[in-house]
Amino acid sequence: MKRHWWNGSMTLLVIRDADQAVKQVSVSKMLVVSVPIAAVISISGLFLAMQWKSTAHIQELQGQVTSQTMALDVTVKDKDEAIRLLKNEVIRLSSQAESVKDRLEQMSSLEKQLQQFVEGYIAPSDASKHSAMLSAPSQSSGWNERIQVGGEDIEASTDQILNLANRSRIDLKQVSDMLNTMQRSVPTTLKQAQNRQSTIAGTPSIWPTKSRRITSSFGYRQDPMHGRAAFHAGLDIGGELGDPVYAAADGKVIEAGFQPARGNYIVIRHVNQLDTWYMHLQSILIDVNDTVAKGDHIAKLGNTGRSTGPHLHFQIVQRGEPIDPFPYVRNALYETASSKKSIPTPLIRTRRSSEPLMSLSTRADSYPIYQS
Known part of the structure; x- marks a missing residue:
């Protein structure tokens, strides 16, 4: 029967000191061979395990890097988009x-x-x-700024x-x-x-009645009642009984009543110490302390008091002194005439044919003042 080599044994001599006996150790050949092989296998296994673990860790890290790279790409894209939106x-x-x-x-x-x-x-x-x-361009330009555009696309x-x-x-x-x-x-x-x-x-500026026929102007004249020279303190505007009389400006009624010479009359207080007077009225439609607006219907034209016929005596007083009312209402007279597509000459009767012209330089206080 053939004997295998690993079935034998090996003797090891252990010499410690010169004066000590030599010891013999018998070791099986199988053990001598298997121990190094086992060590090599163990070391190789450990190395392979470490390499596998390292490879897995590397792959994990690579996966994380890939994920982070993708996230960074997305972030960069988002930032680019955000930057683009911010630029816009x-x-x-x-x-x-x-x-x-x-x-x-x-x-x-x-x-x-x-x-x-x-x-x-x-x-x-x-x-x-x-x-x-x-304001015209924004309303009448008629173009859409989001459609009618063009030019080169050059990024800022x-x-x-x-x-x-x-x-x-x-x-x-x-x-x-x-x-x-x-x-x-x-x-x-x-x-x-x-x-x-x-x-x-609050400044008188509108014509105070329907009629535009001026029968007597402001200034000196021959009095129609007794023929003596007298100062006329306002405008006489001829009209029909019952014609509307309008407030020439915003103001407050300070007088409204009857007086023998004035007849039914109204006094309205305005700004700048101006008062407007309306005399010879048929009837009064407002009361004292009423507030009126320019153009309000305040009375009806009449023939009361010291009057020769239906008319309105319109007068402006400033600081207690009568002033010529015509410059205040002149524009209203001509604007009204112009709106009718004709500009008639105002009928201003300053004197009768037999009346002498009075010098405008004559003082008003040299003659009695009549309000008619």
Whole structure:
């Protein structure tokens, strides 16, 4: 029977010191061979395990890196989109800032024109025309700014966007300054305009009755009752009994009643110490202390008191002195005539054919004043 080599044994001599005995250790050949092999296998297994674990860890790290890279790509794309949107927003806000600045400059210009109008330097028609001119483009241009556009598609750089944002910041600062200025000035101008409006509304300016026939003007004349020279303190306007009589301006009724010479009469107090008098009325439609507006129907034309026929004696008194009312209502007389597509010559009877002309330089207090 053949004997295998691993069935034998090996003897190891262990010599420790010279004076000590030699020891013999018998070791199986199988053990001598299997121990190194087992060690090699163990080390190899450990190495393979470590390599596998490292590979798995590397793959895990690679997966994480890939995920992070993808997330970063998404983030970068989101940031790019956000930057693009921010650029567009900066451009839009810059455009709006310029538009608001332009509109505020227009409003500031209108505010200055309003100030000038209030101070009496320009006519209101000029300001209204300018206002219409400024507002016309937005109403009548008729084009859609989102459709009718064109040009090359050149992306704006970051520096350009930053410059645009800086200009927009400056524009908005200017807008803020303009708003602060207007906030301080507009209330004052508005108050002045309101005062001016009250003054205009309270100044006699409309024709006080339906008829336009002037039968006697303001000034010296020969009295129709006794023929003596006398001062006529108002305008006599001939008409029909019952014709409406209108308030020539906003005001407050301070007198309303009857007096032998004046007949039924009304006195209205206005601004600038002006009073308007309406005499020889058929009837009175308002009471003392009533507030009236320009153009209100206040009475009916009549023939009461010291009168030779149906007419309205219209008189303006300032600070207690009668003044010529015709300059106040002249425009209303001619505007009314013009609206009828003809401009008739006002029928002004200052004297009879047999009456002498009185010198306008003669003092009023040299003659008695008659109100007829």
